[in-house]
Amino acid sequence: MRDVAVALRPExxxxxxxxxxxxxxxxxxxxxxxxxxxxxxxxxxxxxxxxVTDRPAIVQQAVQNIQAWSAQLNSDAMERIRVEMKKRGYDL
Incomplete structure (x- = not known):
């Protein structure tokens, strides 16, 4: 298999x-x-x-930060929905 890959590489x-x-x-x-x-x-x-050198680390850090922010936003939204629904007589 390796021989074939080596042979085809120039092509x-x-x-x-x-x-x-x-x-x-x-x-x-x-x-x-x-x-x-x-x-x-x-x-x-x-x-x-x-x-160019730092871009991969910057992107990785940004993705991690956005994921954490998104998770917190989701949690905050769900809590607000629960509070509002409870005011309307629904217990979620």
């Missing part, structure tokens, strides 16, 4: 260009050449590099 590596072209087309539809050059300059800067 599929050539197809990486297809993905690159698709992504490039998506950017080209939304940005001018000047904007892309500005973005590239930014991502080559220390701040841009830090953004």
């Amino acid at each position: 599929f590596e050539k197809r990486q260009a297809e993905i690159i072209d698709m992504v490039a087309a998506s950017y080209a539809q939304r940005f001018t050449e000047a904007e892309l050059k500005e973005a590239l300059a930014f991502f080559k800067s220390p701040t841009g590099q830090k953004l």
Whole structure:
């Protein structure tokens, strides 16, 4: 199996260009050449590099925070519903 994968690798590596072209087309539809050059300059800067490096941790932390917030919001909403329903004679 490994031999087959190794043998086929060059064939599929050539197809990486297809993905690159698709992504490039998506950017080209939304940005001018000047904007892309500005973005590239930014991502080559220390701040841009830090953004790229730290982005996974930022996204992970944001997702965790949103999940905790969502759980608390759900709990608060359910409690408010119980209180309001109790006022109307329903005990949930």
